[in-house]
Every structure is written in C-alpha cells, then in structure tokens.
Amino acid sequence: MTVNEAYLIYFSPTHTSKQVAEAIVHGTGIKNILPINVTQQIADEIVIPASALAVIVVPVYGGHVAPLAMERLRYIRGVDTPTVLVVVYGNRAYEKALMELDAFAIPHGLKVIAGATFIGEHSYSTDKHPIAVGRP
Numbered sequence: 001m002t003v004n005e006a007y008l009i010y011f012s013p014t015h016t017s018k019q020v021a022e023a024i025v026h027g028t029g030i031k032n033i034l035p036i037n038v039t040q041q042i043a044d045e046i047v048i049p050a051s052a053l054a055v056i057v058v059p060v061y062g063g064h065v066a067p068l069a070m071e072r073l074r075y076i077r078g079v080d081t082p083t084v085l086v087v088v089y090g091n092r093a094y095e096k097a098l099m100e101l102d103a104f105a106i107p108h109g110l111k112v113i114a115g116a117t118f119i120g121e122h123s124y125s126t127d128k129h130p131i132a133v134g135r136p
C-alpha cells in the first residue's frame, strides 16, 4: 500500500518535539503533511485512515508522557493506521514514557510500526546549568 499523507501530531511547549516530528516526517519523503498541534488545545475528534502515516511526538515530564499531552490526544483514533511513536526527553531519563504512549495507541486503533526516543535540550537548561544544549 502506498502511504501518501502523514499526520504530524505533537505537543511541544518549547518546540523540540515539534522539530523532531518535522524531521521524521520530512525523512519519509511524504509530501502531504497534516499537522495536529495539541500544545495549546485538544485535538478534534478524528479518525486517521489506514492509508496515512501517523507520527506522534511528545515530551517526557517526570519520567512520563507530559500529562497534558496525553489528555489532548484522547480523541485521536485510527483504523489500524501505521503509527510512529516518539518521546523526547532532556537527557535525564525517559523511564516508561514510550510504553505509556504505546498503551495509549493500541486501543485507539493506531498500529505501532516504530518507536523512538530522542534527546532534546532540557526545558530547564540555562547557561549556568546546561543540559543537552542545542540537541537534537
């Protein structure tokens, strides 16, 4: 089956998860990109078709998927839609965040085909206390 559109779904208050999401989708070569930015609002009810790729990228807070991100994804569904799951963390630890995202995806009809963790600059990084500056 040819996948010719990608849903770029992200929660990204300090823009790192957004950058990672965009780079991944860009790398697939898919031209038709449909962004769903849940940083400031909940996603509308949507069923992503099986002919599309879903890429979901969220940050890790306290070793979990950022709770607000989890909440704002809740009306997104698929129909065995191929889905890539990514958690972005600030070089401390991602603990079980990727598993949490996986536990969300499966009952929502999203068929997980890949998962990844990326290090991004920590939101609390400062000149005095740098953490993963400039990453990814």
Ligand SMILES: Cc1cc2nc3c(=O)[nH]c(=O)nc-3n(C[C@H](O)[C@H](O)[C@H](O)COP(=O)(O)O)c2cc1C
Pocket: 011, 012, 013, 014, 015, 016, 017, 018, 058, 059, 060, 061, 062, 063, 064, 088, 089, 090, 091, 092, 093, 094, 119, 120, 121, 122, 123, 124
């Ligand atoms: C409230 C809060 C909690 C965080 N907890 C963790 C953590 O447990 N482990 C970690 O490695 N990074 C942690 N981070 C860092 C973020 O995961 C990291 O900065 C990420 O790149 C932020 O994504 P964004 O730029 O898309 O908002 C935390 C950041 C915030 C704001």
